[in-house]
Amino acid sequence: MVPPCDHECVGVVIPDAGDTYWLLDRGKPPPGWAGVGDHLDDHGGPEAAARAKTLEELSITVVSLIPAFEDWLPNWCRRRHQPRKLGHHWHLFIAEWRGQPTPEPEEARGLRRFHRRQLQVLAERTAAYAIGDVTPPQFAADPGLELPWAYWAHRLGLVDLPRDVLSRIIDRSALPPDVLSLNSRTPS
Numbered sequence: 001m002v003p004p005c006d007h008e009c010v011g012v013v014i015p016d017a018g019d020t021y022w023l024l025d026r027g028k029p030p031p032g033w034a035g036v037g038d039h040l041d042d043h044g045g046p047e048a049a050a051r052a053k054t055l056e057e058l059s060i061t062v063v064s065l066i067p068a069f070e071d072w073l074p075n076w077c078r079r080r081h082q083p084r085k086l087g088h089h090w091h092l093f094i095a096e097w098r099g100q101p102t103p104e105p106e107e108a109r110g111l112r113r114f115h116r117r118q119l120q121v122l123a124e125r126t127a128a129y130a131i132g133d134v135t136p137p138q139f140a141a142d143p144g145l146e147l148p149w150a151y152w153a154h155r156l157g158l159v160d161l162p163r164d165v166l167s168r169i170i171d172r173s174a175l176p177p178d179v180l181s182l183n184s185r186t187p188s
């Protein structure tokens, strides 16, 4: 059984040679390409959770973790959460690792390595989604970065997005994707 939301998350950036980065498309809401990440749960701390999730999602072993930053994001998740509380305290890491990234069939619809230039293209698609230029069904079919990950990629200096767009991305990250779908079908 899935535990309730603990409002604590880890996110792990998985860099590779040639300024490339491994991202997952989990194929479930919220849509988008994302780094390794999940709730802290009972892993015993952010570093332990980051190691466990990286092994679980990509089948690779973390050699070391470089803490990047911690921040609160009001992002929606699939889990049941406390009343009047929505969002997560995120612990972001950059991993040094060994192994061959392999998607766990239960965990991912896709696993790909993107060059930094492609991250910018994905982030701009997320920006278009956050602003409303790309509809939720369009975004789900051909996603950019997952909303929180567009923000983290900017914070990490991997992509560059305007400040007003970032605040739209943060606002939208708080909404359930199905609500966005319903809104998009409402005649204007």
Ligand SMILES: [Zn+2]
Pocket (backbone or CB within 6 Å): 005, 006, 007, 008, 039, 076, 077, 078, 079, 081, 087, 088
């Ligand atoms: Zn949660």
